[in-house]
Amino acid sequence: MAAVSISLAFSVDPQRPNQTPAFAFSSSFPRNPFLFSGKSLRASLRIAFSPSSHSSSSSSSASTTTETGSYTFLEDSFRTGRFLSNEELEKLKTLEGFAYFQELESGSMWVRVMRPEDMDPTVKLLAESFSESMLLPTGYESVLRFLVKQYLSEKRGVMPHAVTLVGFFRRRPEACSDGDGVGEAEELAGTVEVCFDRRGANASPPSPIPPKDSPYVCNMTVKKPLRRRGIGWHLLKASEELISQMSSSKDVYLHCRMIDSAPFNMYRKAGYEVVKTDNILILLMLQRRKHLMCKKLPLCTDSPESVDMVAVDNELSSSSNA
Structure with a gap:
């Protein structure tokens, strides 16, 4: 039976309560299209709302604030549509440069x-x-x-x-x-x-x-x-x-x-x-x-x-x- 995993995370700007947040979508079906096997079919779904560049510094989680704010230093093409650890963000910056x-x-x-x-x-x-x-x-x-x-x-x-x-x-x-x-x-x-x-x-x-x-x-x-x-x-x-x-x-x-x-x-x-x-x-x-x-x-x-x-x-x- 196919296994599906879903994760949802979002950040809303308190100064713009009526904003419609954009979201990023990515999926895999199957993980490696060039190699076929008899293993169970796996699909994954990840959804993450893109953080606003004007979001307030106050947040219920300090780590989430750090990760969200750090996205502003990356070009759009390097944003993954999911929250990353500080180590992952540093590595993304390395890839970008x-x-x-x-x-x-x-x-x-x-x-x-x-x-x-x-x-x-x-x-x-x-x-x-x-x-x-x-x-x-x-x-x-x-x-x-x-x-x-x-x-x-x-x-x-x-x-x-x-x-x-x-x-x-x-x-x-x-x-x-x-x-x-x-x-x-x-x-x-x-x-x-x-x-x-x-x-x-x-x-x-x-x-x-x-x-x-x-x-x-x-x-x-x-x-x-x-x-x-x-x-x-x-x-x-x-x-x-x-x-x-x-x-x-x-x-x-x-x-x-x-x-x-x-x-x-x-x-x-x-x-x-x-x-x-x-x-x-x-x-x-x-x-x-x-x-x-x-x-x-x-x-x-x-x-x-x-x-x-x-x-x-x-x-x-x-x-x-x-």
Whole structure:
């Protein structure tokens, strides 16, 4: 039988008793649309009224006042529609200000947290990647887009325990094909998902199952025309940098399919080691065998690790996780 949980919280401005409070709604159905199992169907419903920026400092609960007032320091796109602890608010502020920049041979890229305006292009990119990796017909891509959008919306609801990062790329003027010396506008180049702890972990993770209390990197993909430029490498580096800021655990896990030799080589160059591999019986479930890989981050990652980027670019033809 499906389990449904509902929580309701609101704040009303005493100086505006007739105001109609706005509310935020988020749901999950199911928690992970890409992984199907015979487990009971779970759905969750969270409703929280958005706090007014002019609300009075008097409140029946001092902690509620602190949390409500702190929302005014966050942009609308980072408000989760639920009350957060002070620690969660601080982490949201870290996510809001996170940015990773890197110069590449053919241009420059930067990585930040996905915002609402990035949702549709990110959904399109992920749907195309999943369709390509699963050898699905083109007509099925619209269904994938629907499922991916539901999934990403749910992940936004659990911030700051999990987050989707997006990377943008801008070509150098001399690299443009028209030769007019004018660089192209930035474009979405790739995306990656990072789970920081148990609350942000997927309910049905792929096998071999990683520890839910440890950071986990997944759903990384690069737009096909922009591969072989080191973009996947720097999406991974940006994820590690953010994990260093957000999590006390330095053991980072990810999956890599055994057939994906290029991403596997990239992960090995980045310092990841195989800790477990799927049993061959997983093939009976019509799934690809995967490696579970792990890396212990250094205590300080102020600068990206040095690596032969030419070698990475030559080997990396794609960088996506199953």
